[in-house]
Amino acid sequence: MIKFTLGIALAIFAIIVGGYQYFANEDLIVRQNQRLLDIERQKVDAQQVQIRLRRIADKLMPRGDDQRANIEKLLNLEETKLTFRFLTQANPTDPASRYFYRHDFEITGPIDYFKGMQMINKADNLPGAVLYQTCFNCTRLGRGVTASTEAGEQILLIKGYLYVHNPEGNSRG
């Protein structure tokens, strides 16, 4: 009687515990397979992103070149009365700025129409620059800028983003 009960109890216990463990393990196997697929998918995605990264990195300003003096030199601002300013300063050490970061910049000051057009063209073709506002004969100057216009000159305001690429972040990825 005890043997019979023990045998039945053992079988039932084994079936219940085993069944529960079986489904738990099956769930784990499905999750691990899914995770494996996700990692493979991420790997492919990462490769594609790397390709895109390399493609757009050439159009951006390399890290270290995003210095005010360097940009003023690139735009030949010494020959004009225009002023270049960074409106926001990105933190290159921020983990979110591992691959790219951007500055807001502003170029403002009195200039004649022809040189103003040239300046806009130069700013638009500056590596990593994305202009979002230009204004001729603006009534509003940049913050803290005071300027007096001479004959034939108007106030020019150029605003945009300067995207900077961090090659070290790219190599780490």
Added chain:
Amino acid sequence: MANVKVNINRFKNLCFVGLNKVEFHPEGGDVMFAENWMDLIDDQARRSMMLGFFAPRDLSGDPMDPEEVLTMGQHTAEDSTFNFIQQVKSISLFDFCRIEKAAPNTVNILVVADVIFHWDMNDNFVTPTTPESWVRDVTDIINQYPRQTARNIYTAWDTSLAQEELKDIKFHNLREMPLDSGMWLNMPSIQEKYANHSLVAGIVVALGIYGFLYYQSGTITNLQRQVQVAQQRSGGVSDLRTMQQKVNEVENFQKHGSIFSLILKDVALAIDSAGFAIDAFTIENPSPTNPADALIATLTSKENAYRGFAQEEAISKAILRNSATITAVRKPPAPNALRLTLEGLIPLSDVSRDVAEYQRIARANQKETPAEEAEKAVEPPPNAPVESATP
């Protein structure tokens, strides 16, 4: 509970306890007789043995105690009951006096040990006999029944001579004796019968499940290792989402790159061509935090340059006509009523498409132009001197 038939052949050894004699049929051996069944049976024989006995009812109608019958009245000590239980523990005990009644008009006779046991549709009876007198005793019993009664004898004794005298009787081997569960005093219950099977099955099931789970856990470990290896190989894809967002952001902002100055020139030319009395103009992304789909050109005239709808309508149309990039013009509510303010919509996707088309045509023209120049270089000019004319 209804009695069920029990096959006598399930027992390898048969032992019948008579009144003063025991008949033992060992498996594959000769029949043995003795006075006490315990003298005949060893431990080996007990394992699959039927011990048949005849325990007639006492005066109150209750069956006699099997112990009393099987010990043949020899037990007196108090501990003998315990010994008896130990002796018969593994033996199947059959009390023939509890046999089911025979079919109507039938009498069955069992001749074993020193007993003739017969039963009919009413009752069963035990009669002492000897090997010498059993035929006569059987004849006496049969004579008590009508001639039409069916008669069966179950015995292992020599019936060669008896068959001549007992012509109307059907002789059967002892192994054909019908048994039923009502006779079986210590018939094992299902739990007792299948106890070992159940235990073995339980252990087998538990081991099987353990084995399967062990195999499954091996698969899981293998998968986990694969995941670890894949993670190590994939390296720093943990911040893939951030990386994708950044790349998307840069790509979207760079999508219409380097056409800002072109748009500015177009709007400036349109202002000039339309003769708009310009005071200031702005071109901007209305939502600078997001990549632009369209730019807005805001043109502000000099004070009192345009008065009334007719003049404003005409100059607006002229601006629209002379610009290749502005697709729509509207007059927003202006803070200064003395100045005309116009807003032009510049869809960047259209401009980008037109610029790309223009660049394609320009590149094609650049390829054709050197080829034409090369052809012209090969052809001699009409007024070129003839070579043969030279000295």
